[in-house]
Amino acid sequence: ILNVEQSPQSLHVQEGDSTNFTCSFPSSNFYALHWYRWETAKSPEALFVMTLNGDEKKKGRISATLNTKEGYSYLYIKGSQPEDSATYLCAYTGTASKLTFGTGTRLQVTL
Amino acid sequence: DAMVIQNPRYQVTQFGKPVTLSCSQTLNHNVMYWYQQKSSQAPKLLFHYYDKDFNNEADTPDNFQSRRPNTSFCFLDIRSPGLGDAAMYLCATSRDLSAVYNEQFFGPGTRLTVL
Numbered sequence: 516i517l518n519v520e521q522s523p524q525s526l527h528v529q530e531g532d533s534t535n536f537t538c539s540f541p542s543s544n545f546y547a548l549h550w551y552r553w554e555t556a557k558s559p560e561a562l563f564v565m566t567l568n569g570d571e572k573k574k575g576r577i578s579a580t581l582n583t584k585e586g587y588s589y590l591y592i593k594g595s596q597p598e599d600s601a602t603y604l605c606a607y608t609g610t611a612s613k614l615t616f617g618t619g620t621r622l623q624v625t626l
Numbered sequence: 627d628a629m630v631i632q633n634p635r636y637q638v639t640q641f642g643k644p645v646t647l648s649c650s651q652t653l654n655h656n657v658m659y660w661y662q663q664k665s666s667q668a669p670k671l672l673f674h675y676y677d678k679d680f681n682n683e684a685d686t687p688d689n690f691q692s693r694r695p696n697t698s699f700c701f702l703d704i705r706s707p708g709l710g711d712a713a714m715y716l717c718a719t720s721r722d723l724s725a726v727y728n729e730q731f732f733g734p735g736t737r738l739t740v741l
Contacts, residue, residue, distance in 0.1 A: 519668065549729070558630065559716070559732040604669070612723045614730060616661075616668040 649717030
């Protein structure tokens with residue numbers, strides 16, 4: 516059984532705060548780790564795909580790191596804005612080439 | 627814009643009344659997936675099609691079926707919905723089944739309510 520776990524389950528921050536969440540995944544048979552952002556009433560949108568230990572990816576104010584040896588990834592948001600409010604999902608790909616998702620972190624950013 | 631479209635966005639059905647959810651894509655991708663997400667749970671893969679080849683997950687109930695009449699369309703049929711089938715159903719596509727860069731593109735989902 517593959518377990519992908521995300522924490523915290525939900526997070527409420529004020530505009531301008533920086534924040535981060537964690538995704539933990541099996542470190543064996545690892546191929547890739549995906550981050551998605553899912554805004555209410557919209558489609559989940561791919562943020563990053565990471566494959567190599569030590570990978571760091573950045574998109575504007577959002578960045579992610581990957582540690583495949585210990586099986587975790589962090590997603591960072593610098594200077595949160597209300598438009599960052601969404602559920603952030605991570606998904607692990609192993610040898611089965613399927614995505615196994617975590618339950619997500621629901622972020623709410625208020626003024 | 628190329629996209630994945632799901633209809634309807636909200637579906638209400640009665641206990642035991644068959645229901646069909648629809649997904650279409652303009653990406654011309656080979657693979658189409660159906661996921662079920664229940665409240666506060668992770669999206670769970672039900673099955674996928676690689677072209678016309680159907681691949682069912684081992685724990686997907688027989689109550690769930692799928693059809694892919696052509697590259698663009700894929701349907702999820704729930705033969706006798708139970709209260710436990712109320713969930714968000716997500717359709718996704720990917721170019722192929724690469725384990726490394728299996729980037730999937732999602733539709734907005736259909737929220738199913740069973741009365």
